[in-house]
Amino acid sequence: MTTPTTTGHRPENLILGAGLTSAAFFCVALVGALAKVSGQYASTGALLLCQNVVGLLFVIPIAARGGWTFVRTDRIGLHLLRAAAGTACWYALFFAIARVPLANATLLTYSAPLWMPLIAWTVSRQRVSPLTWVGAGLGFVGVMLVLQPRAASFSAGELSALAGALFLAIAMTSVRWLGATEPMARVLFYYFLLSTCMAVPFAIVDWRPLPTGAWMWLAALGLAQLFSQALIVLAYRYAPAEKVGPFIYSVIVFTALIDWLVWHRPPTLVVYAGMALVVGGGLIAVRARAADPKLE
Incomplete structure:
Protein backbone atom coordinates (compact mmCIF):
# COMPACT_ATOMS: atom_id res chain seq x y z
CA MET A 1 0.00 0.00 0.00
CA THR A 2 1.42 3.38 -0.95
CA THR A 3 1.44 6.02 1.75
CA PRO A 4 -0.55 9.14 0.74
CA THR A 5 1.90 11.71 1.98
CA THR A 6 2.17 13.94 -1.05
CA THR A 7 -0.50 13.23 -3.64
CA GLY A 8 -3.11 15.96 -3.56
CA HIS A 9 -1.45 17.54 -0.55
CA ARG A 10 -1.26 21.30 -0.26
CA PRO A 11 2.09 23.05 0.36
CA GLU A 12 3.10 22.55 3.97
CA ASN A 13 2.37 25.45 6.32
CA LEU A 14 3.23 24.44 9.86
CA ILE A 15 2.09 27.70 11.46
CA LEU A 16 -1.37 27.48 9.87
CA GLY A 17 -1.59 23.76 10.62
CA ALA A 18 -0.72 24.40 14.25
CA GLY A 19 -3.30 27.19 14.55
CA LEU A 20 -6.06 25.07 13.02
CA THR A 21 -5.13 22.15 15.25
CA SER A 22 -5.33 24.33 18.35
CA ALA A 23 -8.75 25.61 17.25
CA ALA A 24 -9.89 22.02 16.73
CA PHE A 25 -8.87 21.07 20.23
CA PHE A 26 -10.55 24.11 21.71
CA CYS A 27 -13.72 22.54 20.33
CA VAL A 28 -12.65 19.23 21.84
CA ALA A 29 -12.34 20.97 25.21
CA LEU A 30 -15.90 22.18 24.73
CA VAL A 31 -16.96 18.60 23.98
CA GLY A 32 -15.43 17.51 27.29
CA ALA A 33 -17.14 20.29 29.24
CA LEU A 34 -20.49 19.61 27.57
CA ALA A 35 -20.11 15.87 28.11
CA LYS A 36 -19.51 16.54 31.80
CA VAL A 37 -22.89 18.28 31.97
CA SER A 38 -24.73 15.94 29.59
CA GLY A 39 -23.45 12.86 31.41
CA GLN A 40 -25.75 13.71 34.29
CA TYR A 41 -28.73 12.93 32.06
CA ALA A 42 -27.54 10.47 29.41
CA SER A 43 -25.63 7.20 29.23
CA THR A 44 -22.21 6.86 27.64
CA GLY A 45 -23.73 5.22 24.57
CA ALA A 46 -26.27 8.01 24.18
CA LEU A 47 -23.52 10.65 24.36
CA LEU A 48 -21.55 8.79 21.71
CA LEU A 49 -24.55 8.44 19.39
CA CYS A 50 -25.83 12.00 19.75
CA GLN A 51 -22.47 13.65 19.09
CA ASN A 52 -22.26 11.77 15.77
CA VAL A 53 -25.90 12.15 14.71
CA VAL A 54 -25.71 15.95 14.90
CA GLY A 55 -22.70 15.98 12.61
CA LEU A 56 -24.33 13.52 10.21
CA LEU A 57 -27.42 15.74 9.90
CA PHE A 58 -25.17 18.60 8.76
CA VAL A 59 -23.18 16.65 6.17
CA ILE A 60 -26.03 14.64 4.59
CA PRO A 61 -27.36 17.66 2.60
CA ILE A 62 -23.84 18.27 1.27
CA ALA A 63 -23.57 14.65 0.18
CA ALA A 64 -27.04 14.77 -1.41
CA ARG A 65 -26.10 17.79 -3.50
CA GLY A 66 -22.84 16.19 -4.62
CA GLY A 67 -24.46 12.88 -5.57
CA TRP A 68 -22.46 9.80 -6.49
CA THR A 69 -19.42 11.85 -7.44
CA PHE A 70 -19.25 13.18 -3.90
CA VAL A 71 -19.59 9.88 -2.03
CA ARG A 72 -17.44 7.77 -4.35
CA THR A 73 -14.11 6.96 -2.73
CA ASP A 74 -11.18 4.65 -3.23
CA ARG A 75 -10.18 4.92 0.41
CA ILE A 76 -13.09 3.24 2.18
CA GLY A 77 -10.66 1.19 4.24
CA LEU A 78 -9.06 4.32 5.68
CA HIS A 79 -12.49 5.83 6.32
CA LEU A 80 -13.46 2.71 8.26
CA LEU A 81 -10.21 2.77 10.23
CA ARG A 82 -10.62 6.43 11.11
CA ALA A 83 -14.27 6.00 12.17
CA ALA A 84 -13.58 2.86 14.21
CA ALA A 85 -10.59 4.41 15.98
CA GLY A 86 -12.46 7.65 16.67
CA THR A 87 -15.53 5.87 18.00
CA ALA A 88 -13.42 3.64 20.23
CA CYS A 89 -11.47 6.64 21.53
CA TRP A 90 -14.56 8.63 22.49
CA TYR A 91 -16.24 5.64 24.15
CA ALA A 92 -13.04 4.84 26.07
CA LEU A 93 -12.77 8.45 27.26
CA PHE A 94 -16.43 8.68 28.29
CA PHE A 95 -16.10 5.32 30.05
CA ALA A 96 -13.00 6.50 31.89
CA ILE A 97 -14.49 9.84 32.96
CA ALA A 98 -17.30 7.97 34.74
CA ARG A 99 -14.82 5.87 36.74
CA VAL A 100 -11.70 7.93 37.47
CA PRO A 101 -11.04 11.63 38.07
CA LEU A 102 -11.41 13.69 34.93
CA ALA A 103 -7.80 14.89 35.20
CA ASN A 104 -6.39 11.36 35.17
CA ALA A 105 -8.59 10.24 32.27
CA THR A 106 -7.74 13.31 30.20
CA LEU A 107 -4.02 13.02 30.89
CA LEU A 108 -3.87 9.41 29.71
CA THR A 109 -6.09 9.87 26.66
CA TYR A 110 -4.34 13.01 25.42
CA SER A 111 -0.92 11.41 25.61
CA ALA A 112 -1.78 10.32 22.06
CA PRO A 113 0.92 12.49 20.34
CA LEU A 114 3.58 10.39 22.06
CA TRP A 115 2.38 7.46 19.98
CA MET A 116 1.94 9.30 16.69
CA PRO A 117 5.58 9.46 15.52
CA LEU A 118 5.89 5.74 16.26
CA ILE A 119 2.73 4.99 14.27
CA ALA A 120 3.92 7.12 11.35
CA TRP A 121 7.29 5.36 11.35
CA THR A 122 5.79 1.87 11.69
CA VAL A 123 3.36 2.32 8.80
CA SER A 124 5.36 4.44 6.37
CA ARG A 125 8.96 4.27 7.68
CA GLN A 126 8.84 8.07 7.48
CA ARG A 127 11.66 9.69 9.42
CA VAL A 128 10.62 11.79 12.41
CA SER A 129 12.82 14.68 13.52
CA PRO A 130 14.39 14.37 16.98
CA LEU A 131 13.03 17.86 17.69
CA THR A 132 9.51 16.49 17.19
CA TRP A 133 10.21 13.92 19.90
CA VAL A 134 11.62 16.65 22.16
CA GLY A 135 8.57 18.85 21.59
CA ALA A 136 6.20 15.99 22.37
CA GLY A 137 8.15 15.16 25.52
CA LEU A 138 8.10 18.73 26.79
CA GLY A 139 4.38 18.95 26.02
CA PHE A 140 3.74 15.82 28.05
CA VAL A 141 5.69 17.24 31.01
CA GLY A 142 3.53 20.34 30.72
CA VAL A 143 0.40 18.23 30.82
CA MET A 144 1.69 16.53 33.97
CA LEU A 145 2.16 19.93 35.63
CA VAL A 146 -1.26 21.19 34.52
CA LEU A 147 -3.13 18.11 35.67
CA GLN A 148 -0.92 17.05 38.60
CA PRO A 149 -2.25 13.47 38.43
CA ARG A 150 -2.30 11.44 41.60
CA ALA A 151 0.08 8.50 41.89
CA ALA A 152 -2.07 5.38 41.86
CA SER A 153 -2.21 1.93 40.34
CA PHE A 154 -4.05 1.55 37.05
CA SER A 155 -7.77 0.94 37.40
CA ALA A 156 -10.17 -0.19 34.68
CA GLY A 157 -10.99 3.45 33.96
CA GLU A 158 -7.36 4.44 33.62
CA LEU A 159 -6.61 1.48 31.35
CA SER A 160 -9.59 2.54 29.26
CA ALA A 161 -8.20 6.07 28.96
CA LEU A 162 -4.80 4.71 27.95
CA ALA A 163 -6.44 2.58 25.28
CA GLY A 164 -8.24 5.72 24.15
CA ALA A 165 -4.86 7.38 23.59
CA LEU A 166 -3.82 4.63 21.20
CA PHE A 167 -7.11 4.85 19.33
CA LEU A 168 -6.83 8.63 19.14
CA ALA A 169 -3.31 8.45 17.72
CA ILE A 170 -4.50 6.04 15.03
CA ALA A 171 -7.49 8.25 14.22
CA MET A 172 -5.39 11.40 13.92
CA THR A 173 -2.81 9.73 11.69
CA SER A 174 -5.51 8.31 9.41
CA VAL A 175 -7.07 11.78 9.12
CA ARG A 176 -3.75 13.04 7.81
CA TRP A 177 -3.65 10.33 5.15
CA LEU A 178 -7.26 10.89 4.14
CA GLY A 179 -6.78 14.65 3.94
CA ALA A 180 -4.02 14.16 1.37
CA THR A 181 -6.45 12.83 -1.26
CA GLU A 182 -10.02 13.35 -0.06
CA PRO A 183 -12.03 16.61 0.19
CA MET A 184 -12.85 17.66 3.74
CA ALA A 185 -16.62 17.31 3.26
CA ARG A 186 -16.25 13.68 2.12
CA VAL A 187 -13.99 12.84 5.06
CA LEU A 188 -16.56 14.30 7.45
CA PHE A 189 -19.45 12.55 5.72
CA TYR A 190 -17.90 9.11 6.05
CA TYR A 191 -16.71 9.78 9.59
CA PHE A 192 -20.14 10.77 10.88
CA LEU A 193 -21.99 8.14 8.83
CA LEU A 194 -19.78 5.26 9.91
CA SER A 195 -19.38 6.48 13.49
CA THR A 196 -23.15 6.85 13.87
CA CYS A 197 -23.65 3.26 12.71
CA MET A 198 -20.93 2.06 15.07
CA ALA A 199 -22.41 3.99 18.01
CA VAL A 200 -25.94 2.58 17.64
CA PRO A 201 -25.22 -0.75 19.40
CA PHE A 202 -23.63 1.05 22.36
CA ALA A 203 -26.62 3.38 22.68
CA ILE A 204 -29.12 0.48 22.52
CA VAL A 205 -27.33 -1.54 25.19
CA ASP A 206 -27.22 1.21 27.83
CA TRP A 207 -30.03 3.53 26.70
CA ARG A 208 -32.16 5.22 29.35
CA PRO A 209 -34.93 7.83 28.96
CA LEU A 210 -33.69 11.39 28.55
CA PRO A 211 -35.25 14.37 30.31
CA THR A 212 -36.33 17.26 28.10
CA GLY A 213 -33.52 19.52 29.29
CA ALA A 214 -30.85 17.04 28.16
CA TRP A 215 -31.47 17.52 24.44
CA MET A 216 -30.11 21.06 24.41
CA TRP A 217 -26.83 19.91 25.93
CA LEU A 218 -26.60 16.93 23.59
CA ALA A 219 -27.16 19.16 20.55
CA ALA A 220 -24.41 21.52 21.72
CA LEU A 221 -22.13 18.53 22.26
CA GLY A 222 -22.75 17.40 18.69
CA LYS A 243 4.44 17.53 13.61
CA VAL A 244 1.30 19.32 14.81
CA GLY A 245 0.43 16.44 17.12
CA PRO A 246 1.93 18.16 20.21
CA PHE A 247 -0.72 20.87 19.81
CA ILE A 248 -3.24 18.30 20.98
CA TYR A 249 -1.99 19.30 24.44
CA SER A 250 -3.69 22.65 23.96
CA VAL A 251 -6.92 20.89 24.92
CA ILE A 252 -5.55 20.75 28.45
CA VAL A 253 -4.89 24.48 28.47
CA PHE A 254 -8.36 25.21 27.11
CA THR A 255 -9.94 22.87 29.63
CA ALA A 256 -8.14 24.67 32.46
CA LEU A 257 -9.40 28.02 31.17
CA ILE A 258 -12.97 26.74 30.89
CA ASP A 259 -12.69 25.36 34.42
CA TRP A 260 -11.54 28.80 35.59
CA LEU A 261 -14.20 30.83 33.77
CA VAL A 262 -17.19 28.51 34.23
CA TRP A 263 -16.51 26.67 37.49
CA HIS A 264 -14.32 29.42 39.04
CA ARG A 265 -11.22 27.31 39.64
CA PRO A 266 -8.27 29.55 38.65
CA PRO A 267 -4.93 27.97 37.59
CA THR A 268 -2.04 27.89 40.07
CA LEU A 269 1.53 28.95 39.31
CA VAL A 270 2.37 25.29 38.65
CA VAL A 271 -0.43 25.14 36.10
CA TYR A 272 0.90 28.26 34.40
CA ALA A 273 4.33 26.62 34.19
CA GLY A 274 2.72 23.56 32.63
CA MET A 275 0.93 25.68 30.06
CA ALA A 276 4.25 27.33 29.14
CA LEU A 277 5.79 23.91 28.54
CA VAL A 278 2.80 22.88 26.42
CA VAL A 279 3.22 25.93 24.20
CA GLY A 280 7.02 25.64 24.17
CA GLY A 281 6.92 21.98 23.22
CA GLY A 282 4.52 22.74 20.38
CA LEU A 283 6.73 25.54 19.05
CA ILE A 284 9.77 23.26 19.09
CA ALA A 285 7.86 20.66 17.09
CA VAL A 286 6.76 23.30 14.57
CA ARG A 287 10.38 24.32 14.04
CA ALA A 288 11.54 20.72 13.60
CA ARG A 289 11.25 20.76 9.82
CA ALA A 290 13.33 23.92 9.47
CA ALA A 291 15.99 22.45 11.76
CA ASP A 292 16.21 19.23 9.72
CA PRO A 293 15.69 19.88 5.99
CA LYS A 294 16.32 16.21 5.17
CA LEU A 295 12.84 15.31 6.38
CA GLU A 296 10.44 14.31 3.61
Whole structure:
Protein backbone atom coordinates (compact mmCIF):
# COMPACT_ATOMS: atom_id res chain seq x y z
CA MET A 1 0.00 0.00 0.00
CA THR A 2 1.42 3.38 -0.95
CA THR A 3 1.44 6.02 1.75
CA PRO A 4 -0.55 9.14 0.74
CA THR A 5 1.90 11.71 1.98
CA THR A 6 2.17 13.94 -1.05
CA THR A 7 -0.50 13.23 -3.64
CA GLY A 8 -3.11 15.96 -3.56
CA HIS A 9 -1.45 17.54 -0.55
CA ARG A 10 -1.26 21.30 -0.26
CA PRO A 11 2.09 23.05 0.36
CA GLU A 12 3.10 22.55 3.97
CA ASN A 13 2.37 25.45 6.32
CA LEU A 14 3.23 24.44 9.86
CA ILE A 15 2.09 27.70 11.46
CA LEU A 16 -1.37 27.48 9.87
CA GLY A 17 -1.59 23.76 10.62
CA ALA A 18 -0.72 24.40 14.25
CA GLY A 19 -3.30 27.19 14.55
CA LEU A 20 -6.06 25.07 13.02
CA THR A 21 -5.13 22.15 15.25
CA SER A 22 -5.33 24.33 18.35
CA ALA A 23 -8.75 25.61 17.25
CA ALA A 24 -9.89 22.02 16.73
CA PHE A 25 -8.87 21.07 20.23
CA PHE A 26 -10.55 24.11 21.71
CA CYS A 27 -13.72 22.54 20.33
CA VAL A 28 -12.65 19.23 21.84
CA ALA A 29 -12.34 20.97 25.21
CA LEU A 30 -15.90 22.18 24.73
CA VAL A 31 -16.96 18.60 23.98
CA GLY A 32 -15.43 17.51 27.29
CA ALA A 33 -17.14 20.29 29.24
CA LEU A 34 -20.49 19.61 27.57
CA ALA A 35 -20.11 15.87 28.11
CA LYS A 36 -19.51 16.54 31.80
CA VAL A 37 -22.89 18.28 31.97
CA SER A 38 -24.73 15.94 29.59
CA GLY A 39 -23.45 12.86 31.41
CA GLN A 40 -25.75 13.71 34.29
CA TYR A 41 -28.73 12.93 32.06
CA ALA A 42 -27.54 10.47 29.41
CA SER A 43 -25.63 7.20 29.23
CA THR A 44 -22.21 6.86 27.64
CA GLY A 45 -23.73 5.22 24.57
CA ALA A 46 -26.27 8.01 24.18
CA LEU A 47 -23.52 10.65 24.36
CA LEU A 48 -21.55 8.79 21.71
CA LEU A 49 -24.55 8.44 19.39
CA CYS A 50 -25.83 12.00 19.75
CA GLN A 51 -22.47 13.65 19.09
CA ASN A 52 -22.26 11.77 15.77
CA VAL A 53 -25.90 12.15 14.71
CA VAL A 54 -25.71 15.95 14.90
CA GLY A 55 -22.70 15.98 12.61
CA LEU A 56 -24.33 13.52 10.21
CA LEU A 57 -27.42 15.74 9.90
CA PHE A 58 -25.17 18.60 8.76
CA VAL A 59 -23.18 16.65 6.17
CA ILE A 60 -26.03 14.64 4.59
CA PRO A 61 -27.36 17.66 2.60
CA ILE A 62 -23.84 18.27 1.27
CA ALA A 63 -23.57 14.65 0.18
CA ALA A 64 -27.04 14.77 -1.41
CA ARG A 65 -26.10 17.79 -3.50
CA GLY A 66 -22.84 16.19 -4.62
CA GLY A 67 -24.46 12.88 -5.57
CA TRP A 68 -22.46 9.80 -6.49
CA THR A 69 -19.42 11.85 -7.44
CA PHE A 70 -19.25 13.18 -3.90
CA VAL A 71 -19.59 9.88 -2.03
CA ARG A 72 -17.44 7.77 -4.35
CA THR A 73 -14.11 6.96 -2.73
CA ASP A 74 -11.18 4.65 -3.23
CA ARG A 75 -10.18 4.92 0.41
CA ILE A 76 -13.09 3.24 2.18
CA GLY A 77 -10.66 1.19 4.24
CA LEU A 78 -9.06 4.32 5.68
CA HIS A 79 -12.49 5.83 6.32
CA LEU A 80 -13.46 2.71 8.26
CA LEU A 81 -10.21 2.77 10.23
CA ARG A 82 -10.62 6.43 11.11
CA ALA A 83 -14.27 6.00 12.17
CA ALA A 84 -13.58 2.86 14.21
CA ALA A 85 -10.59 4.41 15.98
CA GLY A 86 -12.46 7.65 16.67
CA THR A 87 -15.53 5.87 18.00
CA ALA A 88 -13.42 3.64 20.23
CA CYS A 89 -11.47 6.64 21.53
CA TRP A 90 -14.56 8.63 22.49
CA TYR A 91 -16.24 5.64 24.15
CA ALA A 92 -13.04 4.84 26.07
CA LEU A 93 -12.77 8.45 27.26
CA PHE A 94 -16.43 8.68 28.29
CA PHE A 95 -16.10 5.32 30.05
CA ALA A 96 -13.00 6.50 31.89
CA ILE A 97 -14.49 9.84 32.96
CA ALA A 98 -17.30 7.97 34.74
CA ARG A 99 -14.82 5.87 36.74
CA VAL A 100 -11.70 7.93 37.47
CA PRO A 101 -11.04 11.63 38.07
CA LEU A 102 -11.41 13.69 34.93
CA ALA A 103 -7.80 14.89 35.20
CA ASN A 104 -6.39 11.36 35.17
CA ALA A 105 -8.59 10.24 32.27
CA THR A 106 -7.74 13.31 30.20
CA LEU A 107 -4.02 13.02 30.89
CA LEU A 108 -3.87 9.41 29.71
CA THR A 109 -6.09 9.87 26.66
CA TYR A 110 -4.34 13.01 25.42
CA SER A 111 -0.92 11.41 25.61
CA ALA A 112 -1.78 10.32 22.06
CA PRO A 113 0.92 12.49 20.34
CA LEU A 114 3.58 10.39 22.06
CA TRP A 115 2.38 7.46 19.98
CA MET A 116 1.94 9.30 16.69
CA PRO A 117 5.58 9.46 15.52
CA LEU A 118 5.89 5.74 16.26
CA ILE A 119 2.73 4.99 14.27
CA ALA A 120 3.92 7.12 11.35
CA TRP A 121 7.29 5.36 11.35
CA THR A 122 5.79 1.87 11.69
CA VAL A 123 3.36 2.32 8.80
CA SER A 124 5.36 4.44 6.37
CA ARG A 125 8.96 4.27 7.68
CA GLN A 126 8.84 8.07 7.48
CA ARG A 127 11.66 9.69 9.42
CA VAL A 128 10.62 11.79 12.41
CA SER A 129 12.82 14.68 13.52
CA PRO A 130 14.39 14.37 16.98
CA LEU A 131 13.03 17.86 17.69
CA THR A 132 9.51 16.49 17.19
CA TRP A 133 10.21 13.92 19.90
CA VAL A 134 11.62 16.65 22.16
CA GLY A 135 8.57 18.85 21.59
CA ALA A 136 6.20 15.99 22.37
CA GLY A 137 8.15 15.16 25.52
CA LEU A 138 8.10 18.73 26.79
CA GLY A 139 4.38 18.95 26.02
CA PHE A 140 3.74 15.82 28.05
CA VAL A 141 5.69 17.24 31.01
CA GLY A 142 3.53 20.34 30.72
CA VAL A 143 0.40 18.23 30.82
CA MET A 144 1.69 16.53 33.97
CA LEU A 145 2.16 19.93 35.63
CA VAL A 146 -1.26 21.19 34.52
CA LEU A 147 -3.13 18.11 35.67
CA GLN A 148 -0.92 17.05 38.60
CA PRO A 149 -2.25 13.47 38.43
CA ARG A 150 -2.30 11.44 41.60
CA ALA A 151 0.08 8.50 41.89
CA ALA A 152 -2.07 5.38 41.86
CA SER A 153 -2.21 1.93 40.34
CA PHE A 154 -4.05 1.55 37.05
CA SER A 155 -7.77 0.94 37.40
CA ALA A 156 -10.17 -0.19 34.68
CA GLY A 157 -10.99 3.45 33.96
CA GLU A 158 -7.36 4.44 33.62
CA LEU A 159 -6.61 1.48 31.35
CA SER A 160 -9.59 2.54 29.26
CA ALA A 161 -8.20 6.07 28.96
CA LEU A 162 -4.80 4.71 27.95
CA ALA A 163 -6.44 2.58 25.28
CA GLY A 164 -8.24 5.72 24.15
CA ALA A 165 -4.86 7.38 23.59
CA LEU A 166 -3.82 4.63 21.20
CA PHE A 167 -7.11 4.85 19.33
CA LEU A 168 -6.83 8.63 19.14
CA ALA A 169 -3.31 8.45 17.72
CA ILE A 170 -4.50 6.04 15.03
CA ALA A 171 -7.49 8.25 14.22
CA MET A 172 -5.39 11.40 13.92
CA THR A 173 -2.81 9.73 11.69
CA SER A 174 -5.51 8.31 9.41
CA VAL A 175 -7.07 11.78 9.12
CA ARG A 176 -3.75 13.04 7.81
CA TRP A 177 -3.65 10.33 5.15
CA LEU A 178 -7.26 10.89 4.14
CA GLY A 179 -6.78 14.65 3.94
CA ALA A 180 -4.02 14.16 1.37
CA THR A 181 -6.45 12.83 -1.26
CA GLU A 182 -10.02 13.35 -0.06
CA PRO A 183 -12.03 16.61 0.19
CA MET A 184 -12.85 17.66 3.74
CA ALA A 185 -16.62 17.31 3.26
CA ARG A 186 -16.25 13.68 2.12
CA VAL A 187 -13.99 12.84 5.06
CA LEU A 188 -16.56 14.30 7.45
CA PHE A 189 -19.45 12.55 5.72
CA TYR A 190 -17.90 9.11 6.05
CA TYR A 191 -16.71 9.78 9.59
CA PHE A 192 -20.14 10.77 10.88
CA LEU A 193 -21.99 8.14 8.83
CA LEU A 194 -19.78 5.26 9.91
CA SER A 195 -19.38 6.48 13.49
CA THR A 196 -23.15 6.85 13.87
CA CYS A 197 -23.65 3.26 12.71
CA MET A 198 -20.93 2.06 15.07
CA ALA A 199 -22.41 3.99 18.01
CA VAL A 200 -25.94 2.58 17.64
CA PRO A 201 -25.22 -0.75 19.40
CA PHE A 202 -23.63 1.05 22.36
CA ALA A 203 -26.62 3.38 22.68
CA ILE A 204 -29.12 0.48 22.52
CA VAL A 205 -27.33 -1.54 25.19
CA ASP A 206 -27.22 1.21 27.83
CA TRP A 207 -30.03 3.53 26.70
CA ARG A 208 -32.16 5.22 29.35
CA PRO A 209 -34.93 7.83 28.96
CA LEU A 210 -33.69 11.39 28.55
CA PRO A 211 -35.25 14.37 30.31
CA THR A 212 -36.33 17.26 28.10
CA GLY A 213 -33.52 19.52 29.29
CA ALA A 214 -30.85 17.04 28.16
CA TRP A 215 -31.47 17.52 24.44
CA MET A 216 -30.11 21.06 24.41
CA TRP A 217 -26.83 19.91 25.93
CA LEU A 218 -26.60 16.93 23.59
CA ALA A 219 -27.16 19.16 20.55
CA ALA A 220 -24.41 21.52 21.72
CA LEU A 221 -22.13 18.53 22.26
CA GLY A 222 -22.75 17.40 18.69
CA LEU A 223 -22.03 20.85 17.25
CA ALA A 224 -18.76 21.13 19.14
CA GLN A 225 -17.77 17.70 17.84
CA LEU A 226 -18.67 18.71 14.27
CA PHE A 227 -16.45 21.80 14.39
CA SER A 228 -13.58 19.88 15.98
CA GLN A 229 -13.64 17.28 13.20
CA ALA A 230 -13.84 19.86 10.41
CA LEU A 231 -10.93 21.86 11.80
CA ILE A 232 -8.67 18.87 12.37
CA VAL A 233 -9.22 17.57 8.84
CA LEU A 234 -8.39 21.02 7.47
CA ALA A 235 -5.32 21.30 9.70
CA TYR A 236 -3.83 18.05 8.42
CA ARG A 237 -4.01 19.34 4.86
CA TYR A 238 -1.27 21.79 5.83
CA ALA A 239 0.98 19.82 8.19
CA PRO A 240 1.78 16.19 9.10
CA ALA A 241 0.01 14.75 12.12
CA GLU A 242 3.28 13.89 13.85
CA LYS A 243 4.44 17.53 13.61
CA VAL A 244 1.30 19.32 14.81
CA GLY A 245 0.43 16.44 17.12
CA PRO A 246 1.93 18.16 20.21
CA PHE A 247 -0.72 20.87 19.81
CA ILE A 248 -3.24 18.30 20.98
CA TYR A 249 -1.99 19.30 24.44
CA SER A 250 -3.69 22.65 23.96
CA VAL A 251 -6.92 20.89 24.92
CA ILE A 252 -5.55 20.75 28.45
CA VAL A 253 -4.89 24.48 28.47
CA PHE A 254 -8.36 25.21 27.11
CA THR A 255 -9.94 22.87 29.63
CA ALA A 256 -8.14 24.67 32.46
CA LEU A 257 -9.40 28.02 31.17
CA ILE A 258 -12.97 26.74 30.89
CA ASP A 259 -12.69 25.36 34.42
CA TRP A 260 -11.54 28.80 35.59
CA LEU A 261 -14.20 30.83 33.77
CA VAL A 262 -17.19 28.51 34.23
CA TRP A 263 -16.51 26.67 37.49
CA HIS A 264 -14.32 29.42 39.04
CA ARG A 265 -11.22 27.31 39.64
CA PRO A 266 -8.27 29.55 38.65
CA PRO A 267 -4.93 27.97 37.59
CA THR A 268 -2.04 27.89 40.07
CA LEU A 269 1.53 28.95 39.31
CA VAL A 270 2.37 25.29 38.65
CA VAL A 271 -0.43 25.14 36.10
CA TYR A 272 0.90 28.26 34.40
CA ALA A 273 4.33 26.62 34.19
CA GLY A 274 2.72 23.56 32.63
CA MET A 275 0.93 25.68 30.06
CA ALA A 276 4.25 27.33 29.14
CA LEU A 277 5.79 23.91 28.54
CA VAL A 278 2.80 22.88 26.42
CA VAL A 279 3.22 25.93 24.20
CA GLY A 280 7.02 25.64 24.17
CA GLY A 281 6.92 21.98 23.22
CA GLY A 282 4.52 22.74 20.38
CA LEU A 283 6.73 25.54 19.05
CA ILE A 284 9.77 23.26 19.09
CA ALA A 285 7.86 20.66 17.09
CA VAL A 286 6.76 23.30 14.57
CA ARG A 287 10.38 24.32 14.04
CA ALA A 288 11.54 20.72 13.60
CA ARG A 289 11.25 20.76 9.82
CA ALA A 290 13.33 23.92 9.47
CA ALA A 291 15.99 22.45 11.76
CA ASP A 292 16.21 19.23 9.72
CA PRO A 293 15.69 19.88 5.99
CA LYS A 294 16.32 16.21 5.17
CA LEU A 295 12.84 15.31 6.38
CA GLU A 296 10.44 14.31 3.61
